Amino acid sequence: MKNVNKTKKLIFDAAIKSFSQKGFHKTTVDEIAESAGVAKGTLYYHFKSKEEIFKFIIDEGTRIIEEEILDRTEHLEDPVEKLRTICYVHIELVTKHVEFFKTILSQMWGNEERQNQLRDVLAGYFKLIEKYLTEAADEKYIKDKNMEIIAFNFFGVMISTIIYSLMHREKNVKDLADTFVDFIMGGIGK
Amino acid sequence: MKNVNKTKKLIFDAAIKSFSQKGFHKTTVDEIAESAGVAKGTLYYHFKSKEEIFKFIIDEGTRIIEEEILDRTEHLEDPVEKLRTICYVHIELVTKHVEFFKTILSQMWGNEERQNQLRDVLAGYFKLIEKYLTEAADEKYIKDKNMEIIAFNFFGVMISTIIYSLMHREKNVKDLADTFVDFIMGGIGK
Amino acid sequence: MKNVNKTKKLIFDAAIKSFSQKGFHKTTVDEIAESAGVAKGTLYYHFKSKEEIFKFIIDEGTRIIEEEILDRTEHLEDPVEKLRTICYVHIELVTKHVEFFKTILSQMWGNEERQNQLRDVLAGYFKLIEKYLTEAADEKYIKDKNMEIIAFNFFGVMISTIIYSLMHREKNVKDLADTFVDFIMGGIGK
Amino acid sequence: MKNVNKTKKLIFDAAIKSFSQKGFHKTTVDEIAESAGVAKGTLYYHFKSKEEIFKFIIDEGTRIIEEEILDRTEHLEDPVEKLRTICYVHIELVTKHVEFFKTILSQMWGNEERQNQLRDVLAGYFKLIEKYLTEAADEKYIKDKNMEIIAFNFFGVMISTIIYSLMHREKNVKDLADTFVDFIMGGIGK
DNA sequence: TATGAATGAGGCTTCATTCAT
DNA sequence: CATGAATGAAGCCTCATTCAT
Numbered sequence: 001m002k003n004v005n006k007t008k009k010l011i012f013d014a015a016i017k018s019f020s021q022k023g024f025h026k027t028t029v030d031e032i033a034e035s036a037g038v039a040k041g042t043l044y045y046h047f048k049s050k051e052e053i054f055k056f057i058i059d060e061g062t063r064i065i066e067e068e069i070l071d072r073t074e075h076l077e078d079p080v081e082k083l084r085t086i087c088y089v090h091i092e093l094v095t096k097h098v099e100f101f102k103t104i105l106s107q108m109w110g111n112e113e114r115q116n117q118l119r120d121v122l123a124g125y126f127k128l129i130e131k132y133l134t135e136a137a138d139e140k141y142i143k144d145k146n147m148e149i150i151a152f153n154f155f156g157v158m159i160s161t162i163i164y165s166l167m168h169r170e171k172n173v174k175d176l177a178d179t180f181v182d183f184i185m186g187g188i189g190k
Numbered sequence: 191m192k193n194v195n196k197t198k199k200l201i202f203d204a205a206i207k208s209f210s211q212k213g214f215h216k217t218t219v220d221e222i223a224e225s226a227g228v229a230k231g232t233l234y235y236h237f238k239s240k241e242e243i244f245k246f247i248i249d250e251g252t253r254i255i256e257e258e259i260l261d262r263t264e265h266l267e268d269p270v271e272k273l274r275t276i277c278y279v280h281i282e283l284v285t286k287h288v289e290f291f292k293t294i295l296s297q298m299w300g301n302e303e304r305q306n307q308l309r310d311v312l313a314g315y316f317k318l319i320e321k322y323l324t325e326a327a328d329e330k331y332i333k334d335k336n337m338e339i340i341a342f343n344f345f346g347v348m349i350s351t352i353i354y355s356l357m358h359r360e361k362n363v364k365d366l367a368d369t370f371v372d373f374i375m376g377g378i379g380k
Numbered sequence: 381m382k383n384v385n386k387t388k389k390l391i392f393d394a395a396i397k398s399f400s401q402k403g404f405h406k407t408t409v410d411e412i413a414e415s416a417g418v419a420k421g422t423l424y425y426h427f428k429s430k431e432e433i434f435k436f437i438i439d440e441g442t443r444i445i446e447e448e449i450l451d452r453t454e455h456l457e458d459p460v461e462k463l464r465t466i467c468y469v470h471i472e473l474v475t476k477h478v479e480f481f482k483t484i485l486s487q488m489w490g491n492e493e494r495q496n497q498l499r500d501v502l503a504g505y506f507k508l509i510e511k512y513l514t515e516a517a518d519e520k521y522i523k524d525k526n527m528e529i530i531a532f533n534f535f536g537v538m539i540s541t542i543i544y545s546l547m548h549r550e551k552n553v554k555d556l557a558d559t560f561v562d563f564i565m566g567g568i569g570k
Numbered sequence: 571m572k573n574v575n576k577t578k579k580l581i582f583d584a585a586i587k588s589f590s591q592k593g594f595h596k597t598t599v600d601e602i603a604e605s606a607g608v609a610k611g612t613l614y615y616h617f618k619s620k621e622e623i624f625k626f627i628i629d630e631g632t633r634i635i636e637e638e639i640l641d642r643t644e645h646l647e648d649p650v651e652k653l654r655t656i657c658y659v660h661i662e663l664v665t666k667h668v669e670f671f672k673t674i675l676s677q678m679w680g681n682e683e684r685q686n687q688l689r690d691v692l693a694g695y696f697k698l699i700e701k702y703l704t705e706a707a708d709e710k711y712i713k714d715k716n717m718e719i720i721a722f723n724f725f726g727v728m729i730s731t732i733i734y735s736l737m738h739r740e741k742n743v744k745d746l747a748d749t750f751v752d753f754i755m756g757g758i759g760k
Numbered sequence: 761t762a763t764g765a766a767t768g769a770g771g772c773t774t775c776a777t778t779c780a781t
Numbered sequence: 782c783a784t785g786a787a788t789g790a791a792g793c794c795t796c797a798t799t800c801a802t
Binding site: 401402403405406460482483485486487488489490491492499503513522523525526528529530532533534535536537538539540541543544546547548559562563564565566567568569 | 591592593595596650672673675676677678679680681682689693703712713715716718719720722723724725726727728729730731733734736737749752753754755756757758759
């Protein structure tokens with residue numbers, strides 16, 4: 001993280017924890033401050049507003065995810081293998097940072113400024129997935145479709161996997177990932 | 191709708207409109223009352239609380255959706271045709287009631303009482319999709335997988351379609367539905 | 381006062397007292413509420429904001445002053461007599477509502493919205509004085525000058541009288557008024 | 571200025587600018603520090619408090635004004651000419667330092683310690699005007715009245731000129747000054 | 761001398777809910 | 782059934798001041 005000293009990190013950690021567990025609106029600034037072990041004023045010294053904290057978290061979060069994906073895929077040659085790896089990485093990340101994803105999912109539907117910004121950030125992330133899909137299609141490994149919407153579908157299946165594990169407290173990453181990949185690659189038809 | 195007189199219906203309509211456009215927390219009781227053209231006290235005469243109104247909407251909404259699905263599929267014989275129709279119906283419904291779905295999507299992730307109840311309602315709805323999937327699998331029309339998780343994936347792809355149309359203001363229901371079905375049935379692999 | 385029920389009047393009275401004694405910024409909403417004997421929420425039920433209360437007071441105050449002036453002058457024929465009476469009325473009012481005038485005087489110099497509005501209200505009041513001055517000039521009772529600026533000077537002399545009585549705790553209205561009138565009418569030159 | 575090194579002067583200049591434009595309460599210490607180009611801590615090294623800065627400005631400001639008046643009048647013999655010059659000097663100063671005067675005018679009405687001190691300073695300034703008036707009266711050049719209150723009226727007319735120029739954005743110093751002198755010397759009566 | 765991160769009291773405002781009519 | 786005035790807890794944010802470096 002850049003431009004982040006110790007105190008700001010404390011606030012960041014406290015905030016992501018609260019936002020994830022209780023959502024944006026239910027999380028109070030007092031709570032974050034107390035949880036971070038700093039005074040409320042300190043929080044406002046480092047962030048302009050509650051919204052600003054949220055945005056900072058989203059930015060950092062997506063950055064971390066994108067980095068992880070790059071790290072894990074750049075040494076791979078086979079496009080399909082890359083996609084498969086992306087699936088695995090996603091399931092891992094989602095399982096590891098469930099609360100972070102829930103925060104995003106609860107905030108991406110409205111029309112408040114914060115929510116529009118969130119969708120902008122996500123758009124960049126979708127573009128990344130789209131890039132990988134296009135590469136695979138270019139080399140004839142997958143169907144040549146409207147890759148933009150396919151990228152969204154990819155995201156959708158991932159979401160559904162979260163919901164499933166949420167509702168069933170399923171923690172077996174390997175199984176989840178395999179089902180994910182199967183579905184993505186082959187659909188349900190015979 | 192049962193046990194719903196004229197005034198209660200007014201409140202219901204106003205509430206769904208507000209929740210859809212602004213989310214649960216950002217919608218105020220004053221707003222609903224004003225939009226419904228009744229006094230705030232009246233609203234509390236018909237509903238115990240703001241949460242109660244929300245729950246009422248969710249219950250009614252899912253009931254309507256389920257009814258629509260049944261109406262449109264019960265005369266069909268071919269299981270795959272049924273699934274295909276469900277896809278179409280969903281895209282239609284989502285496009286028609288996009289605000290209602292956004293409301294659900296923003297509220298299904300947290301751990302507040304209201305949100306847990308919402309997930310319970312959704313569980314019933316997932317079961318319905320699962321039933322159709324199982325029927326199709328039983329008759330060897332589709333792959334025989336863990337139908338529970340497939341039902342969730344089905345939901346996920348639908349969500350992603352909402353996001354896509356949200357971000358691109360795409361309104362062509364036919365195209366969206368076709369992409370949806372293709373993806374569901376065949377995945378992306380060659 | 382119009383559209384003012386009992387509670388709103390209570391708030392009005394409490395607010396004018398506080399604003400006058402402590403100025404706009406030093407007066408807290410809690411204070412007004414407590415002094416009015418109502419809950420803070422009640423205050424916001426009747427007024428949109430602290431600024432709104434202030435504006436309401438200014439509007440009512442100037443209205444009362446203008447009414448008093450009209451009441452006391454409309455039966456008079458002689459223009460100079462009218463002016464003289466206006467002087468008396470002003471000194472009386474200022475003496476009676478010293479705190480109200482101090483509030484105005486402390487708030488009329490800045491560029492905040494509230495302060496611009498205040499000056500707009502005062503402009504109307506200045507116009508009233510100007511009207512009387514012009515009448516007197518038309519009938520050759522006083523010098524024919526730029527009556528607009530003379531109206532302001534009139535106001536200025538009044539202010540200075542407040543300052544004087546403020547600093548010397550002078551309460552003799554009659555004497556103050558006579559000095560006021562003398563100065564206005566004849567200046568200091570021989 | 572005495573005991574004023576470079577840094578303190580920077581703060582002084584920044585503070586007077588801010589106080590003038592936004593008033594005492596609306597001006598923040600951060601703002602002054604930033605505008606002065608120093609850290610907030612530095613500001614507190616040179617001044618004990620925000621109030622202290624304000625007081626320092628008032629003291630310096632009135633000192634400068636008094637000096638200017640003395641400079642411009644001490645070589646004059648004729649008392650009336652002196653008064654006339656004082657009028658001109660005032661209008662010039664007010665026009666030149668309009669923000670400084672607005673600051674004073676907004677702060678001279680309350681009962682906070684700072685405001686009481688301000689009135690004390692002003693009292694000295696009024697005494698100066700009174701001195702000139704008394705001299706002129708002694709030599710039979712102007713009416714022999716209660717010179718104390720006349721000094722205040724003098725101030726009042728000056729204030730009204732500020733208001734006028736504020737409201738009309740009138741910048742013609744010469745005209746304003748002439749009207750000022752005329753009014754002071756001859757009043758409005760015929 | 762100078763800095764700027766940290767503080768926390770205190771301010772304004774919102775809003776779900778109640779209750780007397 | 783319906784009303785709407787009243788409530789007060791709780792939320793977000795500001796800002797003068799302090800203090801360790």
